Amino acid sequence: MRHVNCKVKGEVSSRSCPRERAQAAFFPGGDTKVSGRDSLDIVITLEEPEWPVDYSTTENLLRTCEGIPVRKVIFSCLQEGESLLDYFYRLKENQHSCSTTFMRDFLQKVLDVDHYPMVLRDTIIVEPYIDAPAKACVEGCVYNKEILHWAISDSLHWPGQDIPFQGSYMPSTLSEVIQRRLWGGFDKVVGRMAERGFNNQFVHVEYFILADGQIKLIEVNARMSGNLSGMYAACLSRRVQLQALLGLCCGVRPALPAPTGRAALNLPLQVHNNYTGKVRDMVNLSEVEILKEDTDVKIIWMMSFDDEFLHGKMEFAKLWTYGKTPDDAKKKCREVTRRLVKKPEQLKFNFP
DSSP states (O other), X not given: OEEEEEEEESOOOTTTSOHHHHHHTSOTTOOEEEOSSSEEEEEEEEOOOSSOOOOSSHHHHHHHHTTOOHHHHHHHSTTOHHHHHHHHHHXXXXXXXXXXXXXXHHHHHHSOTTTOGGGGSEEEEEOOOOOOSEEEEEEEEEETTEEEEEEEEEEEEOTTSSSOEEEEEESOOSOXXXXXXXXXXXXHHHHHHHHTTOOSEEEEEEEEEOTTSOEEEEEEESSOOXXXXXXXXXXXXXXXXXXXXXXXXXXXXXXXXXXXXXXXXXXEEEBOTTOOSBGGGTBOHHHHHHHTTOTTXXXXXXXXXXXXXXXXXXXXXEEEEEESSHHHHHHHHHHHXXXXXXXXXGBSSOOO
């Protein structure tokens, strides 16, 4: 047997998630603790599989994945308690879900489990959905406790999608006022990290910009972004980001980049979750060779042309396009996808 600890944050109302039904949703007599009006702590007990799971065929793998629509629940259904409970029903009944029991030996070897005991427990954190019309990525680095600013990029917004922000472009089109506020928040976050020992490394910070002008910190990563580095190479002067990182590790203060006057856009090429087939069925192979000669286009293939799309394996390439302005880069992206992709209607993110 194993336990999944789940904390549901936000108001628990009798309409969206009745407490009595929440308790009845799990094992009778299970440990369901309600603490106040704003949180619900739930412990779910799951059966461990008593037989090996056969993942040797696509059919078996798809059958296993059907019951766990993680992205849909996390990003689309949090406002409806009924859908959330339905997800936990599925999770409870699924015998093939990954667990810390399977990872325990590995985790004990690579992590300080005495200091962080929660890593040995299956934990689900459900966060409230934030409806934001804009998202920005702010990157910089720390050199000998000095905070250096690198660049701000804007995320592409896809309203109505489970994941409404995918891809990015630069230079940022946000107002100077908003950008100054973003850098101010970046300095505060990274300053606190530096006070606690963080040094000589890049930092990637993400913010939502709400409709009323509020800025919400949503993610901090102690590393550079691979997707953004493909844009920096065209939009920023000086050394590329990887060279700057290697210099930091060797005690060399990186020269701050300057805008080149060019714009760039990055877009992941993904098919819809229900699409089946091989990558070559989606790609015009004759255009692949032609586009290699276009200096305003960069493509990195994430799958081989003979690979099959599977649930959770839907991104077959990353695309970068360049131009004088963000609009030029967007037009180039639209042109490339029309030439490269046989079935553009099957792309999850695509410009009309």
